[in-house]
Amino acid sequence: MAYSNEFLSDFTPVFKAILKEKKITMERLELMIIDEEPDGGSIFEPADVGDVLNQLGQELNALTIYTDRPEYFEEFVREMFDENGLVVTVFSKREMKQADRLKNSKAFKTQKLILDFEWEGECCYSQIGRGKGYIPIHKKPWKVAENLDIIVPFGYNTVIVKNMQMTRRKPVYDRFEEAFYRNE
Numbered sequence: 001m002a003y004s005n006e007f008l009s010d011f012t013p014v015f016k017a018i019l020k021e022k023k024i025t026m027e028r029l030e031l032m033i034i035d036e037e038p039d040g041g042s043i044f045e046p047a048d049v050g051d052v053l054n055q056l057g058q059e060l061n062a063l064t065i066y067t068d069r070p071e072y073f074e075e076f077v078r079e080m081f082d083e084n085g086l087v088v089t090v091f092s093k094r095e096m097k098q099a100d101r102l103k104n105s106k107a108f109k110t111q112k113l114i115l116d117f118e119w120e121g122e123c124c125y126s127q128i129g130r131g132k133g134y135i136p137i138h139k140k141p142w143k144v145a146e147n148l149d150i151i152v153p154f155g156y157n158t159v160i161v162k163n164m165q166m167t168r169r170k171p172v173y174d175r176f177e178e179a180f181y182r183n184e
Contacts, residue, residue, distance in 0.1 A: 014152070015055075028109065036117040
């Protein structure tokens with residue numbers, strides 16, 4: 001089952017909060033993207049994988065894209081190399097397992113995070129056992145909690161991402177916390 005993801009149009013604060021919660025630094029992050037299907041499950045979505053990559057591309061040090069439509073990413077790959085010196089590696093989805101074996105290098109310790117943009121198919125939980133973080137973008141629902149936090153599926157677990165705008169102004173309590181503090 002696939003779910004629309006309303007958080008993709010402003011993904012940068014959510015992504016940074018996920019990294020902070022999981023204690024992953026941008027310097028050591030190796031982001032891996034599993035592209036959505038070529039026939040497009042997202043024709044009515046306001047943001048897609050390209051929009052997310054444009055938001056995150058300026059800060060990345062390592063990026064690998066697994067796709068069945070490499071021509072879609074040609075301009076992005078060229079732009080990232082010209083502007084940031086980032087060499088983006090693009091593989092077909094069939095080569096994902098083979099490329100995974102080749103990239104297990106101990107020379108540069110990276111923390112791998114996979115963003116899965118596919119609409120159909122199974123979640124790639126086998127990647128978690130290899131020391132990678134796995135976030136299904138459309139395969140599991142992302143929910144807004146009662147106090148405007150975001151509940152993000154992260155592998156088998158969930159990560160609660162605090163709402164960045166609300167936490168800067170004042171503490172935000174849900175109704176149980178409000179009832180507790182009102183009775184003091």
